[in-house]
Amino acid sequence: MVKKFVLAFGLMSLLFPTLAFADDPTTPQLASAVNAVWVMLAAVLVIFMQAGFALLEAGSTRMKNAGHVAGKTILTFGICAIAFWAIGFGLAFGDGNSFFGETGFFVSGLEDQAKAAFSSLAAADVPISIKFLFQLAFAGVSLAIAWGGFAERAKLSVYFIFSILFTVVIYPIVAHWVWGGGWLAQLGMQDFAGSTVVHLQGATAALVATILLKPRIGKYNKDKTVNLIPGHNQVLSVLGVIILWIGWFGFNAGSTVSAMGDGFFGYVALTTNMAAAAGGVAALVISWIYFGKADIPSMLNGVLAALVAITAACAFVDTWAAIVIGAVSGILTFFTAQWFEKAGIDDPIFAFSVHGIAGIWGTLSTGLFATPELAEKVAIGGPGLFYGGGFHQLGIQALGVFGAFAFVIVLSFIILGIVKATVGLRVTEEEEIIGLDLSEHGSYGYPEQMKKANQSGVSV
Template identity: 90%
Template sequence: MVKKLLLAFGVMALLFPTLAFAADEATVPQLQSAIDAVWVMLAAILVIFMQAGFALLEAGSTRMKNAGHVAGKTILTFGLCAIAFWAVGFGFAFGDGNAFFGTTGFFVTGLEDQAAASFGSLSFSDVPIGIKFLFQLAFAGVSLAIAWGGFAERAKLPVYFIFGILFTVVIYPIVAHWVWGGGWLSKLGMQDFAGSTVVHLQGATAALVATILLKPRIGKYNKDKTPNLIPGHNQVLSVLGVIILWIGWFGFNPGSTLSAMNDGFFGYIALTTNMAAAAGGVAALIISWMYFGKADIPSMLNGVLAALVAITAACAFVDTWAAIVIGAVAGIVTFFTAQWFERAGIDDPIYAFSVHGIAGIWGTLSTGLFATPELSAKVGVGGAGLFYGGGLHQLGIQALGVFGALAFVLVLSFIILGILKATVGLRVTEEEEIIGLDLSEHGSYGYPEQMKKAAQNGVSV
């Protein structure tokens, strides 16, 4: 009897590690899925928090009499974007369909049966569809926030309602489908890891169209067409906004892996993102110092943002040294294009097209120059760039993607805003613009005490 018990214990002792190992083997995929889901949810929160960065940056970069309006419309338009993207935009962007737009997955349920039937382009990740939706919604919200830069300080509030919904439904998701949803640019192998074209160029192009159709702010240009400086009312708010955006970008770019378990690759993407931003800020400050004779803080802030925009496409495809080059070039090019647009009579209050458009174009093209064969193979998109033996093939695909997206958004934005201008109108009255949109559109100032004192003293703010 004793011998039998000892034998039984011995067998159990031998089997237990095996059984425990088998249980661990079965648990690993579940654990990986759970960690990926938490990571993507965190990344979505970081990207949504970028709305706070935009609110502070834009409010600080505009005049005091418009600060409450500029900050408050951030909440309004993200709410509109969330509803429109849930109902239609997400399906157009990521639903199964044709080479140009998705035709399934509208009115997102958050249930996996809808995901299995409708979202084949997102099937590479086991993250629940509800979290994937929130992550992609955050990107759509950022693109729309960029577009509003061209409307600042002179657009009617109803325009934000109408154009915000239409941008989220018929503009942004179409290009997103082309590149990320299995569309024609995706099939060609376009490299835009986190959206230099999909997010930033789209928003910037809409901003440019708005800037042209709305025309300059009162007092921006003299009779001889020379520009006047209209400084923002609070550089501290602008700096804080850029810091928040910089931090939010660690959700934007690394989060686009949709996985935390892929050899820690999201950490490498965070590294290239950060180095580009640092180089862009430093380069822009130095070039402004040389150009103006003074180190210009707004130029430095724009340099950081331009570098972040540029590295957004390239962050997963390029070496760290190339990320620094991409960021520095973006900061310098954005500085000079901002000066050129202003002299050309284009009053872009937040420099949306220079920061997000020009830098978005450069960033998208840069992968066609600097993408390494090893990283391209790791991501599984496209091939090596020109400087790594890939010839002009990848660069040509990148250029085609830029041209296609730019032309599409340009045409549709002109059509939509042109119709709005001919019907409800785009711009507030001259009197409303002079007193400020805080009071004319909302009935109260963001800075009531300061504005009251300024009015009593006859000071323009």
């Protein structure tokens, strides 16, 4: 019997090598394998957030544009993946100077390249192929945010041009400043998973697009009063937000790039979740007070805004502070969305309010709430104002926000301004009225419903 057991265990050890050292949780090979699986899972969760953006944006826009809005998500992520592999990843994380990387282009996926080109990523014991996929997922999210400002009126050709240029000229530069060993990293800027790097960049590009494209037809009357253009399906929008909420655990907790040790990724997931809950509740209550009715889109935006804000702070603040950060985000997003709309800025999915304003607040919040213990644990920056750190960390955070915003807004205006003057940004009035599904793709996302609506003369 004993011989059979020994033989069976030996065979199992051959089939599953990790069993041979499973009794020693500190074995380097086991730790490396666990971390690799964790980061790969996190990358999949963040990439799956593209589904959330597709559903949210499609549900928040009109039926005649639903197929286009959902379909371009696949197109732009595909373009982003190729451009980031070729150039963006090297500019963001390759060894270079304080402003951009100069090595690691056309990622081979081989560890020899990683050791020679990506010293900023050396601390994580994860294969370079998985590190690339994880960072690609972040670049794809930033680009998806930018498209909110283009919704329902931009030419399909613009998505090709701006996807490439955003991925190789805009996003990786700020990513290098903060995460690739650049000048903001050297100052100790705290942006754990990208309130500024990912969300503020995408939102700023969306703001520029919104301004240059101008409002959708019918959004404003001659006296500048606002007409509501509701999305066609709140259920899709709700489902999109739920997917994004789940994906955010890969976004924030995955940024620990480790599942070993004391399980710090669980703490990051906890602060992320509590902030999101507080943001959704706060936004709904404020909308109820303001409108006299509890507004579902406002609640959804409150959840997303809180997730955006806690993205920078999730590893640096106590749980109670995460709830405060989330609640403030929901309230800020609600009122800034109202203000931008009344100011004549037609941002169909409130990209700048949700991702820009909340991204700024979240980045600044670490300068207020970062605890000495967590700042030391993460080994980035120092404590915030409320924990005896004075204005030092807050000043670094503000400098980072200003630098990133200024860089992205200038580059976006230059790029989109040139595109507008050459190939054009906006579809014709006739194409916008019939919808981008038909004018850009030749078919509707909801063919039967659109046929019935057209026959009855109903506006969709």
